[in-house]
Amino acid sequence: xxxxxxxxxxxxxxxxxxxxxxxxxxxxxxxxxxxxxxxxxxxxxxxxxxxxxxxxxxxxxxxxxxxxxxxxxxxxxxxxxxxxxxxxxxxxxxxxxxxxxxxxxxxxxxxxxx
Ligand code: FES
Numbered sequence: 001x002x003x004x005x006x007x008x009x010x011x012x013x014x015x016x017x018x019x020x021x022x023x024x025x026x027x028x029x030x031x032x033x034x035x036x037x038x039x040x041x042x043x044x045x046x047x048x049x050x051x052x053x054x055x056x057x058x059x060x061x062x063x064x065x066x067x068x069x070x071x072x073x074x075x076x077x078x079x080x081x082x083x084x085x086x087x088x089x090x091x092x093x094x095x096x097x098x099x100x101x102x103x104x105x106x107x108x109x110x111x112x113x114x
Pocket of ligand 1: 051052053054056070071072073075
């Protein structure tokens with residue numbers, strides 16, 4: 001028996017300036033949608049696009065202090081761990097994200113996301 005392995009692939013989503021500070025935007029990657037958030041300190045975070053509660057558009061939520069608040073019912077999620085905060089929702093899928101030296105957003109997604 002062999003252990004299952006998860007492979008990832010990096011995607012350049014273009015300039016971070018597409019996302020205003022303190023907001024999120026949805027990006028299409030293949031057949032998937034990814035929510036990318038730009039914190040006011042310049043960090044980028046990437047999560048699944050739809051809230052695990054009732055599929056609210058997370059990119060339209062409010063972010064701050066490393067958290068996103070879903071715009072539909074106000075549930076909170078940690079942008080680093082994906083954990084729900086003060087609610088019983090399943091955690092968000094989170095994806096490693098960074099801003100490269102040229103200012104582009106680089107997101108690493110599992111191959112099944114494409
Ligand atoms: S859909 Fe996000 S909190 Fe309900």
